[in-house]
Structure formats: structure tokens, C-alpha cells
Amino acid sequence: MQTFEGVVVKTTGNIITVQTGKERILCRIKGSFRIKDINSTNPVAVGDYVKYYFENDDALITELLDRKNYIVRKSKKLSKQVHILASNIDHAYLVATPVLPRTSTGFIDRFLATAEAYSIKASIIFTKADIYDKDILNYVNELKNLYSGIGYSVYVVSSHVSDSLSPLKAQLKDKINLFTGHSGVGKSSLINVLIPGLNLKVTPISEQHLTGKHSTTFAEMHQLPEGGFIIDTPGIREFGTYDFNKNDVTHYFPEFFRLLPHCKFNNCIHVNESGCAVLAALEHGEVSPSRYHNYLSILNNEDIFR
Ligand SMILES: Nc1nc2c(ncn2[C@@H]2O[C@H](COP(=O)(O)OP(=O)(O)OP(=O)(O)O)[C@@H](O)[C@H]2O)c(=O)[nH]1
Numbered sequence: 001m002q003t004f005e006g007v008v009v010k011t012t013g014n015i016i017t018v019q020t021g022k023e024r025i026l027c028r029i030k031g032s033f034r035i036k037d038i039n040s041t042n043p044v045a046v047g048d049y050v051k052y053y054f055e056n057d058d059a060l061i062t063e064l065l066d067r068k069n070y071i072v073r074k075s076k077k078l079s080k081q082v083h084i085l086a087s088n089i090d091h092a093y094l095v096a097t098p099v100l101p102r103t104s105t106g107f108i109d110r111f112l113a114t115a116e117a118y119s120i121k122a123s124i125i126f127t128k129a130d131i132y133d134k135d136i137l138n139y140v141n142e143l144k145n146l147y148s149g150i151g152y153s154v155y156v157v158s159s160h161v162s163d164s165l166s167p168l169k170a171q172l173k174d175k176i177n178l179f180t181g182h183s184g185v186g187k188s189s190l191i192n193v194l195i196p197g198l199n200l201k202v203t204p205i206s207e208q209h210l211t212g213k214h215s216t217t218f219a220e221m222h223q224l225p226e227g228g229f230i231i232d233t234p235g236i237r238e239f240g241t242y243d244f245n246k247n248d249v250t251h252y253f254p255e256f257f258r259l260l261p262h263c264k265f266n267n268c269i270h271v272n273e274s275g276c277a278v279l280a281a282l283e284h285g286e287v288s289p290s291r292y293h294n295y296l297s298i299l300n301n302e303d304i305f306r
């Protein structure tokens with residue numbers, strides 16, 4: 001029996017689309033997989049490497065290869081089950097907009113902390129630069145300075161100005177990239193410009209609520225002409241996907257983590273401990289108040305989206 005190997009590019013119900021070379025094959029799962037440690041609603045996810053073979057005219061997946069990493073979200077509020085959004089990601093990008101719809105720093109910081117928790121490299125893309133007025137542009141530049149100061153790459157782009165995409169393009173090449181963010185921020189629009197001819201569905205945001213209309217309904221991986229892939233995902237409302245341990249949260253804020261050796265206590269969580277280097281840096285304006293505020297929010301398990 002000849003088996004083949006490929007990467008899952010799309011899953012819809014029982015049909016799993018697997019790409020091998022340039023070819024895409026519609027597969028089903030043979031029997032059922034049981035995956036240790038993850039209580040997930042989906043046995044395979046976009047980005048998974050699988051083995052399959054042909055039985056008559058059917059392509060059947062027999063094996064899931066080890067995952068390098070994966071990102072999950074809770075399938076329902078309060079549910080213990082998770083949905084694996086994607087796996088084997090080299091780089092996760094938060095697609096964000098200061099307006100129409102607005103992405104809060106709470107949402108940005110929760111995304112970055114989640115990526116740190118999963119050890120996935122993360123960057124921020126601010127889109128719709130063509131509609132920023134002076135005040136918004138100043139605000140975006142402030143955020144750009146803040147996040148690049150911490151060590152995250154920040155791109156300011158417009159899907160309507162293809163030149164604005166050159167630095168981003170260079171970074172996407174030859175990697176498996178995930179695009180996430182609120183509905184309506186322009187994830188699919190951006191991918192349409194990066195992959196000419198793709199024509200993903202794009203929907204204007206609601207004029208009444210100024211929010212997106214959930215145009216993309218399932219994750220799908222698309223091949224870049226220069227090499228590499230982008231995973232387009234449905235818009236999400238919140239990034240509260242990970243049950244952080246209180247003592248670990250400081251590990252997910254790199255600029256706080258760098259200060260930890262200077263705190264008096266090596267298990268300092270920077271709330272009210274004496275001799276805390278993070279609190280001192282906050283007082284001296286060396287740590288951003290919004291980062292600190294969002295850190296506390298995560299520590300206290302508050303819902304900070306929007
Ligand atoms: N002015 C302007 N509008 C944009 C830009 N990018 C996207 N849009 C518009 O924003 C709206 C939403 O874009 P989509 O690409 O569907 O957004 P999405 O993030 O994929 O949304 P979901 O699939 O619902 O998560 C559409 O009306 C786009 O035309 C941009 O750079 N500038």
C-alpha cells in the first residue's frame with residue numbers, strides 16, 4: 001500500500017483538503033484518531049501534516065504527524081473542549097485597525113501573551129492606513145514605537161496601496177504564517193493583495209455597528225507566489241483562549257520578564273511586592289501604563305476585549 005504525505009489546508013465537516021506538492025486532495029479520516037492531552041472538537045487542523053492512502057477512489061488519512069505547535073480557542077464559553085485553530089505555525093500576525101473596527105490594546109496584548117505562551121513568533125499589522133487622519137496616524141505611530149521597543153515587528157499597511165506591503169512580504173516568504181484579528185479588520189483583503197488571483201470573499205463592515213460581518217467562516221491555508229503560506233482565519237472577538245497560571249503571566253510580557261532578575265523576589269508578579277523592578281520602571285515611565293494595565297487584567301482573568 002502506497003502512502004502519501006501532505007499538509008492540511010482546509011477542513012469542512014468530514015472533508016479534509018490535503019496539499020501534496022501543488023496538488024490538493026479531498027480526504028476523509030480512516031477510523032478515528034485519539035489525540036493525547038488535547039480535548040479538541042476537531043481531530044485534524046489546518047497546518048497538520050498527515051499521511052494518507054487511496055482505497056478505490058477514496059483518499060483516507062491514516063496518521064497525524066507530531067505537531068510543532070498549535071493555537072486553540074475554546075469551542076464555547078465555559079466549555080472544557082477546545083477547537084484547534086491551526087498548527088505548525090512559524091509566525092502569527094495580529095491584523096489590527098485603530099478604527100472601523102477598533103482593536104484595543106487589551107486585545108493586542110492578550111494576543112501577544114498567548115503567542116508567547118505557545119512559543120510562536122508574533123507581529124502586528126495595522127491595516128487601512130489609507131483612512132487614518134492625523135490623530136489616528138499619531139496614535140498608530142505611538143503603538144508602533146511601543147511594540148517595536150519591546151521587540152515585536154509592527155507593519156502599517158493598506159490593502160489599497162500595494163507598495164506598503166513590501167517589508168511584510170519579505171517576512172512572510174517561505175514560512176507558515178497565521179493571520180488573526182477581529183472580523184472586518186481586512187485579513188482576507190490583505191491576503192487577496194498578497195496572492196493575486198485568489199479572490200477571497202470580503203464583506204464591508206456594518207455601518208450600524210461598525211463591526212465586521214464574519215465574512216470568512218473557516219480557517220484556510222493559501223500558498224504565496226514567492227513561497228510559503230498564509231492561513232486566513234475567521235474573525236475573533238476575544239483571545240481568552242489560554243488558562244494562564246498567575247506566576248507564568250510575567251513570562252509572556254518580555255519587557256517585564258527582562259526586569260524580573262532585578263525584582264527583590266524571584267517569584268515577583270509585580271503587583272504590590274516591595275523592591276519590584278517593574279513597578280519602579282512603571283513609575284519612571286520605562287514601562288507602558290497600558291501594557292501594565294493589560295497585564296493586570298490578564299492576571300485577574302478579566303475579559304478585556306473591546
Ligand atoms: N479603506 C480600506 N478598507 C479596507 C482595507 N482592507 C480591508 N478593507 C475593507 O474592510 C472590509 C472588511 O475586509 P475583510 O477583508 O473582509 O476583513 P476580514 O478581516 O477578512 O473579516 P472576517 O473575514 O469577517 O474576519 C471590506 O469592506 C474591505 O474592503 C484597507 O486597507 N483600506
Ligand SMILES: [Mg+2]
Nearest residue numbers: 187188215216
Ligand atoms: Mg476574512
Ligand SMILES: [Zn+2]
Nearest residue numbers: 263268270276
Ligand atoms: Zn516585580
